[in-house]
Amino acid sequence: MGCSEWKYLIVSCPHCGGLQVARAGAKSKTCPYCGRRFSLLKAKVYGKARNGREAVEIVKILKYKKEGGLRKYIPSDDYGDSLM
C-alpha cells in the first residue's frame, strides 16, 4: 500500500468530443477519432484509472451513459393533452 497513483485519464477530445484513454502525465495526445492533436491540460477529464483495463471499462460506461442521455426516448403521449 502506498500512494495509489492514477496512471490513466479518461478525457474527451475538444474537437470531436470522442472519449478516450490518455496516459496521466502526458501533455498532449492525438485523437483516434478525428486525428487531431489536443492538449491534455485543457481537455475535460471524465475519470481516472490505475490500469488500462480499468480505463477501458470507464470509457465503456461513459459512452453508454452518453448515448443513453442523447437518445432518450420521449414518448409521444405528450401530444395527448394539447390535442384534446
Ligand SMILES: [Zn+2]
Ligand atoms: Zn477528436
